[in-house]
Amino acid sequence: MAKIMLGQSLNLDDFIQVVRFNKKVYFSDDYIERVKASRLDLERLIQDGKIMYGINTGFGSLCDQLISSDQTTQLQKNLLRSHAVSIGEPLNKEQARACMLMILQNLGQGYSGIRIEVLHLIKDFLNADIYPFIPQEGSVGYLALEAHFALTLIGEGKIKDEGEWKPAQSILKKYQLEPISLLEKEGLSLISGTTSTTALASIALYDLKNLMKSADIIAAMSSESLSGILSAYDADVMNIRPHTDQSKVAHNILNILKDSQLALPKPSGLKLQDALSLRCIPQLHGSCRHLIEHAIKTIEQEINSCCDNPIIIRKNGTPEVISACNADSSYVGMAMDSIAIAIMGFAKMSERRNARLLDMRSSGVPDFLVKQPGLHSGLMIPQYTQAGLLNDMRALAYPATIDNTPTCNGQEDYVAMGYNASKKSLSLVAKAQHVLAIELLSNVYFNQFIHDLNLRSTATLNISQHIQNIIQDTDQDTYIYEYIIDIKNLISSEVLINIVENHTGQLM
Structure with missing residues (x-):
């Protein structure tokens, strides 16, 4: 099957080839290198003890609350659980695929400090045509829809299988995929940005x-x-x-x-x-x-x-x-x-x-x-x-x-x-x-x-x-x-x- 290489510019037709016509996605060497470089930069800043929003602080108006180094991983998990609050009917599979592709595009620019392993897992979701549960109502532009999806990466949330919504953990096992533990900033990066907004706009x-x-x-x-x-x-x-x-x-x-x-x-x-x-x-x-x-x-x-x-x-x-x-x-x-x-x-x-x-x-x-x-x-x-x-x-x-x-x-x-x-x-x-x-x-x-x-x-x-x-x-x-x-x-x-x-x- 033809593939789309991420790491170079995508136009609207390229985007739809993935989300509607199921072309597989791959990462270019440049994509991988810039993501890895950004993660190394973030880790150096963490080691230097720099106070950074959403990395070792709370979120939103809680940004003045410091988080200790032994709590930063728990912070990411808490973030996804507390933010997955969109409601209503779920996005259809095409729309969900569009959101996943946009997350890969956003975080693959090399400015987010996320590990390449997290993005490989999202790529595996797309290429295996895995359909996560993403309720579509109640977003002001970001956060809530993306959090529902991000939960499935850590083995929580729901995925559709054989016509039914099932616990993500069991479906990941079926596809021989391991849930990932998110490190500093990764939960925040997964839910930040215009990803769902741009995804739906692209289809329309x-x-x-x-x-x-x-x-x-x-x-x-x-x-x-x-x-x-x-x-x-x-x-x-x-x-x-x-x-x-x-x-x-x-x-x-x-x-x-x-x-x-x-x-x-x-x-x-x-x-x-x-x-x-x-x-x-x-x-x-x-x-x-x-x-x-x-x-x-x-x-x-x-x-x-x-x-x-x-x-x-x-x-x-x-x-x-x-x-x-x-x-x-x-x-x-x-x-x-x-x-x-x-x-x-x-x-x-x-x-x-x-x-x-x-x-x-x-x-x-x-x-x-x-x-x-x-x-x-x-x-x-x-x-x-x-x-x-x-x-x-x-x-x-x-x-x-x-x-x-x-x-x-x-x-x-x-x-x-x-x-x-x-x-x-x-x-x-x-x-x-x-x-x-x-x-x-x-x-x-x-x-x-x-x-x-x-x-x-x-x-x-x-x-x-x-x-x-x-x-x-x-x-x-x-x-x-x-x-x-x-x-x-x-x-x-x-x-x-x-x-x-x-x-x-x-x-x-």
Whole structure:
């Protein structure tokens, strides 16, 4: 199986290859050397009797409480037990794997003083596909989720095996892995930083990067069904407002519809312009892409950063421990709050295009895309589903990072709340996939009113043929739920993109 070598920069695609597609991870020589060097520096500082936050002191507002040298190991264990307090449903396996990979990335930068043996054990968890119990609710950006995972490394906590959550000790034994005893700072390093926040953000952004193309594809198909005017996407029009992302969207739509006989090349008769949900696709989708691409750059930078606290850093060849706050999740949180706006943009326009497909006054075909409206409801109610999803999404789009609830007796008087921004982005992406799936479903139903499907572009015809192998009854009421789920899966699995790109080449 192909592998990912840690110790060099990872991009978003590399990250997902590990967490979703189970590529194995290995450490480069440089990774191992810098981790070992950082541990040696920490041990020298401990021997020198230097007082260091979280190493020989308490945590948070208890940082003025000194810990004796014979208690520092117990301190790390106590830390994990007391901090593993997140609640609710556990992260799914992919999300848990993302958290483990981010811990390896964070601590492997060589500024954390952790032993390489601890990181080897985490690597073994990933490569053996071990799934630790990590409840997902109740984090302000770090600590609690990571503590649940870290407990499993010392033989406590829970791991899923054969469909059940079981004591970690027994599962480690099954995989012939030994629990590890944590030394100074190691427990703190395992739970510090933006690891879970960045992990969930990475998954959401990867899916959203693919959703950008799917949104263009589905928008193009709706424009075609509604005899949209292609001159609205003209390259010269795009060039006089030179936003790169806007031009990319327009290029995609023209590429997808290049051989369509349903879309209009230019205005015809009294049809001089389309409604904004068609005419403005490049502008809105382009704006959404702009936010997403900025977020991807931010998250990729975070993937390759040290977000620990405190850090061990050399100044003029001399190691120092500095307590600062690279563990702050503002960069990730604000990026993910911004992409909530982008996700809403795709979804709200999709629902409006879908409404036009369902309305005889704008579509020119029977209401709700059924031949006998009244006897049959057709696709009346899926648009209600879109409306309900949009309402839910608007609540989720409220920015998490504008909140501030101080913690730790005021020691953490400002709290970034980045974790919740990342967590809700996963739900927003999934809901947007369903909203777009319903719009695509309407286009497939629309086909029964096209006298010759060869009038469609080759790309949209291929989509229609693929989906109509799944959907049989478009002329009467049937169990629509499964259709929506099947089409949503075409979107989330990237099959929809592959169908189109097999004809168009790679979309922008």
